[in-house]
């Protein structure tokens with residue numbers, strides 16, 4: 029830079045010098061004073077317009093400081109600016125990529141700064157903790173969360189600089205099961221902690237599934253043990269001398285027969301359900317009319333309908349659905365069998381339909397015991413029964429409605445129930461219509 033400055037001053041002097049040797053200027057002192065003033069003024073202007081900005085450049089970019097002359101200085105500055113522009117573009121792109129990764133992550137990411145305040149929270153974390161966008165930024169964890177354990181985790185990692193991982197069960201209103209991994213933010217391994225980075229995963233669904241599986245195994249064991257215990261008890265009684273009494277023997281054998289029959293039904297339902305859940309059975313879809321199927325099922329139930337003096341009416345038109353006939357028969361068997369089981373003597377059962385364009389809705393209504401409102405959301409769960417004793421007494425397995433739900437779901441349909449306690453229930457299911465082409 030010194031050299032360029034020297035070159036500039038020398039150039040200026042050489043440029044103005046002939047004026048000072050002019051005879052006219054020397055001969056008039058007023059003019060010589062003006063020329064000197066003009067010389068310093070134009071020198072100052074040129075310096076502040078051209079050299080001073082270059083000096084600022086040379087401070088910002090030490091690499092171009094040693095340029096041998098003005099043109100080289102300008103060229104190097106240009107090249108350097110180009111490089112800086114490319115670096116800045118790359119940095120902006122990388123930052124944008126990083127931001128989009130963090131924003132689209134399924135896991136929640138939270139960071140705190142060196143003061144312990146929250147400096148970043150991605151949308152997934154905001155969703156997990158039910159926070160409004162940006163509302164946690166700049167706050168301390170204790171101001172954002174009421175859960176002591178969560179706040180303490182951030183504090184521990186910040187103070188000790190040691191990573192921590194924990195699974196937390198958040199109380200209502202969040203009601204979530206979360207896994208948290210917290211690590212200190214440091215520039216290098218032995219440096220001081222600058223903040224905390226937390227990765228949060230939502231394990232609520234997984235935990236729910238695990239609970240369901242455990243519950244299912246417990247339920248199956250219980251359901252199998254009850255009839256087996258009863259069968260074993262009656263056989264023991266018979267072996268202990270009960271065989272001598274013909275009447276009692278007959279009664280016990282009837283019970284044993286009923287219990288083994290129930291076991292058989294339970295195992296068949298379980299196998300059916302597991303096949304449906306695993307998706308290993310393909311649906312054999314074709315054009316299916318509901319009216320003949322309902323008639324078929326009615327015939328199998330006729331004895332019980334007569335026994336209980338139940339009236340049975342069908343209002344079905346000729347609309348066909350796109351379905352697996354055997355599976356839909358299974359749905360009808362379960363729903364109509366329930367209607368018969370849970371309707372007291374003298375009641376009525378009605379099957380009807382409603383047109384919904386591409387879909388057809390079928391409704392099976394009875395004038396039975398009805399279902400309490402609080403039981404309706406759980407009705408299609410495996411082994412859920414409103415009245416356990418009554419269901420057992422009727423020979424139910426508690427799996428019928430979950431089989432129905434699986435079958436209808438696999439047909440891209442929908443099943444739901446409307447019921448009033450003491451008045452009766454209506455089970456609705458919707459299926460896609462058969463399309464002609």
Ligand code: ADP
Pocket residue numbers: 362366367370371394396397398399407412413414415419420423424425426427428429430453
């Ligand atoms: P189950 O073998 O016990 O009948 P389901 O899965 O078919 O099992 O039905 C689950 C429970 O739903 C039954 O135990 C019963 O309490 C209730 N339920 C089903 N259908 C009816 C109905 N039509 N009227 C009243 N309650 C019903």
